[in-house]
Amino acid sequence: MDYHDVIVIGGGVAGASAAAEIAAHATVLVLEAEDQPGYHSTGRSAAFFTTTYGNSASQALGRISEPFFRNPPEEFSESPLLHPRDQIVVANADGLDRLQAMQQSIAGDVVAISAHEALERVSVLNAGEVAGAFVDRTGGELDAGAILGGYVRLLKQRGGSFVGNARVSGLSYLDGLWTVTTERGDCHRAPIVINAAGAWADQVAELAGLTPLGIKPLRRTAILVPPPEDTEVGDWPMVVHLSGELYFKPDAGMILVSPMDETEDLPSDVQPDEYDVAVAVDRLINNTSVEVRNVPHKWAGFRCFAPDRNPVVGYDPRSSGFFWLAGQGGFGVGTAPALAHLTCGLVTGEKIPPVYDRVLHLAGALAPARLLS
Structure with a gap:
């Protein structure tokens, strides 16, 4: 002992x-x-x-x-801990009130952009599902x-x-x-x-x-799918689609997608549920022009919350x-x-x-x- x-x-x-x-x-x-x-x-x-x-x-x-x-202690890591990447939050016409309320609550850190600007940044977005957007330039990938x-x-x-x-x-x-x-x-x-x-x-x-x-463990699903042919995704921002209930971002030449699910589950080596994988694919297809023919990688993890x-x-x-x-x-x-x-x-x-x-x-x-x- x-x-x-x-x-x-x-x-x-x-x-x-x-x-x-x-x-x-x-x-x-x-x-x-x-x-x-x-x-x-x-x-x-x-x-x-x-x-x-x-x-x-x-x-x-x-x-x-x-x-x-942004400035880790000397010798903490040989590589940067934070890689800058913008985040764009979008919504369709029905979700504009929610988008504006979210923007107002964090007004000092984000800038409103037009739907046109959002579509220029991420050309695969479905124009009919983007009526408003704002961009957060403060973050990135850890x-x-x-x-x-x-x-x-x-x-x-x-x-x-x-x-x-x-x-x-x-x-x-x-x-x-x-x-x-x-x-x-x-x-x-x-x-x-x-x-x-x-x-x-x-x-x-x-x-x-x-x-x-x-404290409840809530399962969240993620998948990786190939981008459209001849489409370079490396400079895309992180996209959070409030109305479409998904987020996606570049990941090693692929597109990482999550349906932003929160399903209560038992503590375990949690695995993705095929229904949630299908939901992720469906939401991506409905809100972008990306065609998903295969899902080469899928996983799930826990996000744990107190009441x-x-x-x-x-x-x-x-x-x-x-x-x-x-x-x-x-x-x-x-x-x-x-x-x-x-x-x-x-x-x-x-x-x-x-x-x-x-x-x-x-x-x-x-x-x-x-x-x-």
Whole structure:
């Protein structure tokens, strides 16, 4: 049996980033159920960064995290973390009110463009389904692999440990220490446990004897399809079609498409449902001129939400030393730096660096106590 100051359950980007920051001040062990970090939500994320999408908490966390992605610490990664790409949001005539309301809520970060301009940027859009649009030039594509890999390296450089194939099967608390048991029989002890288990967060809470907070894993589907012949897609923006209920963007010479589905499912190595794949194809065909003859690649991942759709970050008031870091709702990669520093500050008591200290203003809105009646 080994002893640590903090044990993090879950080796996705949330758990790895928090562990890396904490490791500068305390001994940390990360336990990951799979044989590699980020196998589930992190590894399947579209990882498009924008500060204008999601609810107000997600947008604020994105803004706080943005400096990290644009100017990461020296030696964090050999490649850029953020690759600029515009995002265009469009709607048909029936969806103009919704489009305008969305634009007004984020007016400082977006610019209205005409339907004609949107069609010039993305020629495959169905003109009959585009009556209005706005463009967000603040974001781009995050390199989720580089971000996760950088945090895992930073964790190890600071003396922390990462153990794969270590699915947690038991949690017990006695005399100020948590004992964490894995399925292969290993036992680890620490006064603080961080529940960063993603889709399994409520199950981990139950192992600790706590009633779940209602964090639901919602399945989201994505497919890759070939572009039209002789069409160069590399310079396309990310397109969110509010009326068509889909988004699509370039991806390694192909078109990545999602029907923006949110289907509640059980925690698992989630796979795409063929119905959702068909819906993605249908929505793309109905809203663009793209003809889909085959779907060479398809997958699904979980976006996990608390009942109020805010992340859950903080100590559970019902149990000593049990800390939640869950429910990022598909924004786990884009909010990781901010939430990692908030978690580190709350767990270690160390001062949060000034560039991130605005995150403290969100602590109350993210605390798990808000979900307890």
